[in-house]
Amino acid sequence: SQEKAGGEGQDFGFWDERERIDTMDGDFFHADTKYHGNKIGSRRSDSAQGMVIIIHGLQSSSNSSLCIDMAESFLDRGLDVTCLNFRGCCGNPNITPGAYHLGFTDDLRLYLDMATSRWQEEGEMDHPLYLSGFSLGANVILKSLGEMGEEAITKYGIRGAAVAAAPFDNERNQLCVEAPGFNRMVYSANLLTSLKKNLQMKVEECEIVEKDTDLFDYERCMSASTIAELETELISPLYGFKDNIDYYRKTSCLYFLDTIAVPALIVNAADDPFFDREIFPLEKSCERGGKAPIKMVRTEYGGHIGYLFHQQSTEEIKEGRKQSWLPVELSRFIDHVQTKTKN
Numbered sequence: 001s002q003e004k005a006g007g008e009g010q011d012f013g014f015w016d017e018r019e020r021i022d023t024m025d026g027d028f029f030h031a032d033t034k035y036h037g038n039k040i041g042s043r044r045s046d047s048a049q050g051m052v053i054i055i056h057g058l059q060s061s062s063n064s065s066l067c068i069d070m071a072e073s074f075l076d077r078g079l080d081v082t083c084l085n086f087r088g089c090c091g092n093p094n095i096t097p098g099a100y101h102l103g104f105t106d107d108l109r110l111y112l113d114m115a116t117s118r119w120q121e122e123g124e125m126d127h128p129l130y131l132s133g134f135s136l137g138a139n140v141i142l143k144s145l146g147e148m149g150e151e152a153i154t155k156y157g158i159r160g161a162a163v164a165a166a167p168f169d170n171e172r173n174q175l176c177v178e179a180p181g182f183n184r185m186v187y188s189a190n191l192l193t194s195l196k197k198n199l200q201m202k203v204e205e206c207e208i209v210e211k212d213t214d215l216f217d218y219e220r221c222m223s224a225s226t227i228a229e230l231e232t233e234l235i236s237p238l239y240g241f242k243d244n245i246d247y248y249r250k251t252s253c254l255y256f257l258d259t260i261a262v263p264a265l266i267v268n269a270a271d272d273p274f275f276d277r278e279i280f281p282l283e284k285s286c287e288r289g290g291k292a293p294i295k296m297v298r299t300e301y302g303g304h305i306g307y308l309f310h311q312q313s314t315e316e317i318k319e320g321r322k323q324s325w326l327p328v329e330l331s332r333f334i335d336h337v338q339t340k341t342k343n
Contacts, residue, residue: 014068015083019043021111023087029107030090032062033082034071042118048080049338050128050159051115055108055137057165057305059194061089066305066327070132073327077335079130084111093201097209097216098238102136102170103251105144112156128341130334131161134305138163138266139170139253145264146256153261160337162265162330165272165305171248172276174228183273192227199234257284260292265333267326269302295333302326 012018015032016039022028037047044051052074056067062083071081084107087094100107112129119127131141141163145152152158167173177188202208203218211218216237224230231244241247249255270277280298284290299307307326323331 013063014071015062021107021114023107023110025096027087027094027096029087029094030062030085031082031111032085033080034075036075036078036080041122041124043080043082043115044119044124044127045080047078049078050130051080051082052130052132052334053108053111054081054083055131055133055140056083056086056089057133057135057137059089059191060135060137061085061091066134069323070134070327070330073323073331074132074334076323077331077338079334082111082115084108088198093198093206093208095208097202097213098235099198101235101239101247101251102139102167103143103247104239105140105147108140108144112158116156127157128338129156129158130337131158132163132330132334134164135167138166139251142166142253142260142264142266143251143256145260145262146253146258148261149259150261158262159341160263160265160334161260162267162333164267164307164326164330165275166253166266166268167275168252168254168281169248169276169279170252171245172279173274174244174248176276177274178226178228187274188227192224192230195227195230196222196224254279254281254284257281257294258291260294263293263295263333263337265295265297265330267297267299267329269299269304269306271301272304274304297329 012032015034017033019031020028021031033043035045035048037045040046054067054070056062056064060067062085067083071083074081086100087107088099133141141161145161176183178184199221203211209215216234221230221233224233228244231247235241236243236247241250268275268280282288282296284292285294285296305326307324
């Protein structure tokens with residue numbers, strides 16, 4: 001069902017339109033769209049050269065400053081933009097026991113199926129699509145592209161992707177997230193508390209799932225002392241993994257890079273505190289003889305997508321640049337792919 005901004009009781013802030021997508025397992029998620037021009041069909045405008053689909057990070061949403069900054073940068077390149085909100089991230093709790101995880105590509109694939117089917121029904125047989133995201137969203141995009149292979153091009157018309165803060169190896173990264181000091185005391189502790197609160201709300205307030213469910217052990221989940229323990233007790237049984245290690249090994253984007261068939265840019269920072277510094281698979285890039293058309297950029301600084309807060313240079317100010325460094329670089333790559341494809 002579609003909802004337009006400005007309608008009775010509706011305010012989507014930056015976005016023009018929101019659509020609720022009902023899923024095959026009885027749940028839902030929301031897709032928010034900003035149009036480059038005047039809307040003329042299903043999720044496309046009269047002046048756009050294609051569409052970018054943005055996938056946000058863990059516990060983020062389409063209204064995050066980074067998603068909006070990215071969207072503005074893509075709009076400046078002549079593209080419509082849709083941001084997919086993971087289940088439970090749109091302001092309303094989702095209605096099944098699970099929601100999403102590091103490798104949850106189901107909803108992205110569902111949206112791709114719906115969008116391309118609509119455009120084909122309208123006679124728009126060649127509407128270019130691009131994917132962009134950060135952190136967990138970057139992992140989902142790269143994993144999904146690896147799963148699709150050539151089908152990304154032949155079935156969906158995906159021309160390219162640009163992502164940032166891609167967590168290549170979550171088995172190794174988990175040790176960084178739980179490392180003593182700031183990561184464990186602040187980030188990991190706060191994230192664990194937030195994840196538990198979400199679960200508690202589903203069980204005790206919304207009654208989406210019973211305390212004595214056979215799907216997982218609620219008491220063991222609530223007594224988990226680390227994110228890894230919670231992923232073993234909750235994510236693993238809900239989605240069919242043996243434990244957290246099996247979960248990491250089957251969802252980390254590192255293992256899906258070789259089968260990506262579209263040009264892709266990956267931007268990571270060497271000082272990202274949540275990623276293992278030793279893991280940056282340059283050998284998978286096209287410059288180093290990798291099988292896939294992937295370009296990898298590793299900056300010395302930037303933290304975990306901290307580029308958003310960089311100070312603009314005099315040159316950037318003169319150019320009238322509104323967005324920060326990262327969104328501009330991601331959109332620059334998409335624009336490059338788009339120009340090369342046209343030629």
